[in-house]
Amino acid sequence: MSETELRVSKIKDGTVIDHITGGHALDVVKILGITGKEKGTLTIAVNVPSKRLKAKDIVKIEGRELNPQELHKIALLAPHATINIIRGYNVVKKFEVKLPKVIENIVKCANPACISNSNEPVQARFYVECEEPLLLKCHYCGYIMEKKDVLQQF
Ligand code: CTP
Ligand code: ZN
DSSP: OOTTOOOOOOOSSEEEEEEEETTOHHHHHHHTTOOSOSSSOEEEEEEEEOSSSSEEEEEEEETOOOOHHHHHHHHHHOTTOEEEEEETTEEEEEEEOOOOSEEESSSOOSOTTSGGGSSSSOOOEEEEEETTTTEEEETTTOOEEEHHHHHTTO
């Protein structure tokens, strides 16, 4: 470590979300419902130089592991993010998030007239047309949702 570097503490137990597309760390924090009032340490690093990406963001969440739905939400915003599960200071699992081809019950259709927004018992369903930039097509009305439409819901 040189004089121009400052090392961020390792976490004991929790999740490190690494290789987030540069500039999207705050979106990831938002989509996970993190407010900053939680107990554990939360570390957010934005625009860190990276070998693989031009610039990457990192989010470290002490004391929390993520469920599959939360991992899909992250994949919507940061399709190349790496998830590191930390237990007892060790990385016990490392994997890349994966966006399914069909997204169900994670986001609502932004078209107010869509049948999935009526009282009918139909559940929101989208096809991933493009991962980056994100384009989701509604199964019912064909409406195309972008990243900003998704972020508005969280
Ligand atoms: N990390 C952490 N606390 C720990 C262990 C790891 O905060 N107790 C962080 C590291 O700082 C790093 C990420 O989790 O940002 C992954 O750790 P590791 O696999 O050790 O690092 P790399 O080999 O650099 O990861 P990769 O090859 O995925 O870039
Ligand atoms: Zn729709």
